[in-house]
Amino acid sequence: MSEREGWFRRTASPDPLRRFGPEGSELVGDDIVTRAFGMISEEQRAELEDLLPVSWCKLTTAFAVHEAIAGQIRQDVKAWHRTIVRVGIERTLTTVWRLFMRFTSTEALLKRAASIYGKSYDRGSVHAAQLPEGGVEVVLTGWPDVLDFELEAMATGLDVVLKLGGRKHTRITVERRPGGARLDVRVR
Numbered sequence: 001m002s003e004r005e006g007w008f009r010r011t012a013s014p015d016p017l018r019r020f021g022p023e024g025s026e027l028v029g030d031d032i033v034t035r036a037f038g039m040i041s042e043e044q045r046a047e048l049e050d051l052l053p054v055s056w057c058k059l060t061t062a063f064a065v066h067e068a069i070a071g072q073i074r075q076d077v078k079a080w081h082r083t084i085v086r087v088g089i090e091r092t093l094t095t096v097w098r099l100f101m102r103f104t105s106t107e108a109l110l111k112r113a114a115s116i117y118g119k120s121y122d123r124g125s126v127h128a129a130q131l132p133e134g135g136v137e138v139v140l141t142g143w144p145d146v147l148d149f150e151l152e153a154m155a156t157g158l159d160v161v162l163k164l165g166g167r168k169h170t171r172i173t174v175e176r177r178p179g180g181a182r183l184d185v186r187v188r
Contacts, residue, residue: 040068089161124180126154131184169187
């Protein structure tokens with residue numbers, strides 16, 4: 001299976017421009033998103049138009065949309081993806097949860113973040129564990145050909161969760177491993 005195959009869960013909106021997520025339109029405007037949708041294939045557009053609130057979106061389609069938007073705003077697709085991941089997670093966790101996160105251990109935060117992974121992707125699993133020398137190890141298994149694009153999104157997501165939980169100085173390193181990857185998370 002190609003590293004760009006797989007499925008990503010995306011909450012759908014009744015508005016076609018926001019079916020891939022409201023954050024894109026809010027960050028770059030409906031006109032940019034409309035132009036980007038015009039740049040993806042007809043099959044990919046149809047997939048996005050047919051999304052339901054519990055639908056899965058192909059990773060190739062998600063990447064095509066991100067790539068098209070990044071091209072429209074003349075930004076590197078990885079930089080754009082980090083921005084959209086950060087905004088999406090911040091939006092999700094800006095309620096009373098943010099207060100609770102400040103009283104939760106780093107390990108517990110990352111274990112909860114790992115459980116969210118299972119609701120977002122159709123492959124692999126993620127587990128987090130405290131390391132004896134400090135820090136937390138987050139391990140992705142069952143996805144040997146995961147895109148760097150998705151690993152970067154995972155690292156960004158973990159960083160956002162930690163920062164929302166009051167951990168201001170974090171360092172996350174990603175190391176590919178057979179069957180997936182390992183993310184070493186350090187907090188000062």
